[in-house]
Amino acid sequence: MPTVTRPRRSMLYMPGSNPRALEKARGLAADALIFDLEDAVSPDAKEAARGVISEALAAGGYGKRELILRTNGLDTPWGHGDLTAAAKMPVHGVLLPKVESAATVRQAAAILEKAGAPAELAIWCMMETPMGMLRAEEIAGSHPRLAGFVMGTSDLANDLHARHTRDRLPLLTGLGLCLLAARAYGLAILDGVYLDLSDDEGFAYSCRQGVELGFDGKTLIHPKTIATANEAFAPSAAEIEQAKRFIAAFDAAEAEGKGVVLVDGKLVENLHVANARRLLALVARIAELEAGS
Numbered sequence: 001m002p003t004v005t006r007p008r009r010s011m012l013y014m015p016g017s018n019p020r021a022l023e024k025a026r027g028l029a030a031d032a033l034i035f036d037l038e039d040a041v042s043p044d045a046k047e048a049a050r051g052v053i054s055e056a057l058a059a060g061g062y063g064k065r066e067l068i069l070r071t072n073g074l075d076t077p078w079g080h081g082d083l084t085a086a087a088k089m090p091v092h093g094v095l096l097p098k099v100e101s102a103a104t105v106r107q108a109a110a111i112l113e114k115a116g117a118p119a120e121l122a123i124w125c126m127m128e129t130p131m132g133m134l135r136a137e138e139i140a141g142s143h144p145r146l147a148g149f150v151m152g153t154s155d156l157a158n159d160l161h162a163r164h165t166r167d168r169l170p171l172l173t174g175l176g177l178c179l180l181a182a183r184a185y186g187l188a189i190l191d192g193v194y195l196d197l198s199d200d201e202g203f204a205y206s207c208r209q210g211v212e213l214g215f216d217g218k219t220l221i222h223p224k225t226i227a228t229a230n231e232a233f234a235p236s237a238a239e240i241e242q243a244k245r246f247i248a249a250f251d252a253a254e255a256e257g258k259g260v261v262l263v264d265g266k267l268v269e270n271l272h273v274a275n276a277r278r279l280l281a282l283v284a285r286i287a288e289l290e291a292g293s
């Protein structure tokens with residue numbers, strides 16, 4: 001059962017070349033922010049965006065939100081410089097794009113370490129290519145700095161020549177491989193973005209599907225989607241109530257020397273109680289984050 005370290009219901013991308021977005025994010029209720037140097041920034045704006053992000057981070061004001069820098073790939077002219085700069089930035093993690101092997105993660109870690117990155121600086125991997133999906137387990141076990149996966153469903157659909165459908169059937173094999181690898185190695189895992197900002201119902205549906213599949217949260221491209229993601233990926237009032245009843249009933253059964261108990265006619269065992277405790281821990285972390293942001 002993965003430990004709840006922090007809520008990641010909503011992770012908002014902000015183009016590093018857009019100072020207004022970086023300013024706006026200080027007042028947004030996203031659990032995590034991705035300062036993007038990759039796809040949202042054009043090649044001629046890359047160097048300047050690094051400076052814009054660096055200044056915004058130095059100015060602070062992001063509260064307890066998790067701060068992550070998405071770098072360019074190590075096969076581009078900017079990747080090495082992005083990682084060297086990240087080592088000195090007040091961020092919690094770097095997000096490597098289009099990761100396809102353990103070697104890439106280790107190479108990034110070596111660059112960060114040479115540049116003096118603190119031990120706590122986490123590495124995240126964008127999982128968004130067919131080769132990345134096939135090597136999900138190798139990547140998940142690649143380095144102790146690795147904290148999680150972020151699904152890149154736009155790139156993945158593109159590379160697969162697949163359509164963006166409501167049920168995401170064309171993507172489920174890839175999503176499932178990454179979910180298996182992430183959970184097997186105790187990593188966090190975030191679902192991909194929903195591109196149609198005019199379709200609120202479709203977005204809400206994709207959040208519900210992400211919850212059912214087991215994702216910790218969703219990556220977002222616009223502030224108007226934060227509240228829906230936060231609600232979808234937080235335990236509901238009914239789930240909280242049920243978790244408390246499971247724990248109380250199981251504790252009482254254990255005190256009588258029993259290892260199982262029926263609650264509302266349903267069998268409750270150790271694994272259900274462990275999941276109930278995880279949900280309540282997540283609720284407590286959400287409350288802490290919301291009180292401090």
Ligand SMILES: CC(C)(COP(=O)(O)OP(=O)(O)OC[C@H]1O[C@@H](n2cnc3c(N)ncnc32)[C@H](O)[C@@H]1OP(=O)(O)O)[C@@H](O)C(=O)NCCC(=O)NCCSC(=O)C[C@H](O)C(=O)O
Pocket residue numbers: 012013014015020021022024025036039040126128151152153154155156192193221222223
């Ligand atoms: C999509 C957008 C370009 C739309 O921007 P805009 O036209 O400015 O929208 P609005 O006028 O509706 O904005 C309202 C206010 O909200 C602020 N805003 C908008 N987006 C953001 C944001 N992402 N972060 C912070 N603040 C934001 C605007 O500044 C307005 O504020 P105000 O001035 O007070 O009115 C834009 O939303 C955008 O650029 N989104 C991010 C796009 C992006 O980062 N794309 C790359 C990441 S997704 C990806 O790479 C996928 C992955 O790799 C894969 O393969 O799947």
Ligand SMILES: [Mg+2]
Pocket residue numbers: 039126128152154155
């Ligand atoms: Mg991508």
